[in-house]
Amino acid sequence: MFDLDGTLVDSVPDLAVAVDEMLVEMGFSPVGEDKTKLWIGNGIPVLVRRALRDAGCSEEIVSFDSDAFTKARDAFDRAYDKSCGSFSVVYPGVRESLSKLHELGIKLAVITNKSERFTGGLLAHLEIDQYFSMVVCGDTLPERKPDPTPLIHVMDHFDVEPDCALMVGDSRHDVAAARAAGVACVAVPYGYNHGEPIMNSSPDGLVSTLAELVGE
Numbered sequence: 001m002f003d004l005d006g007t008l009v010d011s012v013p014d015l016a017v018a019v020d021e022m023l024v025e026m027g028f029s030p031v032g033e034d035k036t037k038l039w040i041g042n043g044i045p046v047l048v049r050r051a052l053r054d055a056g057c058s059e060e061i062v063s064f065d066s067d068a069f070t071k072a073r074d075a076f077d078r079a080y081d082k083s084c085g086s087f088s089v090v091y092p093g094v095r096e097s098l099s100k101l102h103e104l105g106i107k108l109a110v111i112t113n114k115s116e117r118f119t120g121g122l123l124a125h126l127e128i129d130q131y132f133s134m135v136v137c138g139d140t141l142p143e144r145k146p147d148p149t150p151l152i153h154v155m156d157h158f159d160v161e162p163d164c165a166l167m168v169g170d171s172r173h174d175v176a177a178a179r180a181a182g183v184a185c186v187a188v189p190y191g192y193n194h195g196e197p198i199m200n201s202s203p204d205g206l207v208s209t210l211a212e213l214v215g216e
């Protein structure tokens with residue numbers, strides 16, 4: 001079970017473009033990639049909320065059902081519809097490892113907190129969609145990572161026990177979801193973990209690239 005943003009795909013350039021367009025449309029200054037990177041990991045609504053909070057918006061405004069939040073979310077979605085895939089690239093080792101695991105007949109799934117609206121198109125655009133038998137997004141189920149439900153959903157679907165499954169991710173939410181699902185988690189150090197080293201979350205293993213995961 002692979003996380004997407006920060007594990008398979010370096011998606012921050014396109015997310016930052018959309019965050020900045022949203023901020024400008026809402027009358028705020030753009031913030032760029034470095035700040036956006038710190039806010040990725042809990043799905044798009046939370047990303048938009050963190051950007052608005054950083055711009056000085058009150059808790060009333062950043063509430064998910066406020067009119068201002070709805071407007072900001074709509075601005076983000078329109079901007080990300082255009083930017084998603086423009087500058088995003090797969091990390092080194094991703095294609096080789098997915099292809100090798102696929103050839104070995106191992107069932108592969110994506111478990112991301114990114115919304116469904118953007119995920120399928122991005123996987124197809126980067127030509128890695130063919131490797132995955134299942135994709136669970138941040139809005140596919142009522143719960144998302146760090147809740148274990150998406151992992152349990154995938155394991156139930158494939159009739160796989162937790163000790164025969166593996167989660168591969170870049171953030172503490174991947175480690176927490178895996179732990180709660182009783183699944184081992186291997187982490188990559190190059191992604192977006194809110195600016196913290198992923199080793200702080202004590203994953204079960206660490207690989208510098210996904211090539212290392214398949215022994216390359």
Ligand SMILES: O=C(O)COP(=O)(O)O
Nearest residue numbers: 004005041042043112113
């Ligand atoms: O959309 C996000 O915030 C993060 O997505 P991820 O779960 O693929 O890292």
Ligand SMILES: [Mg+2]
Nearest residue numbers: 003005006170
């Ligand atoms: Mg991630």
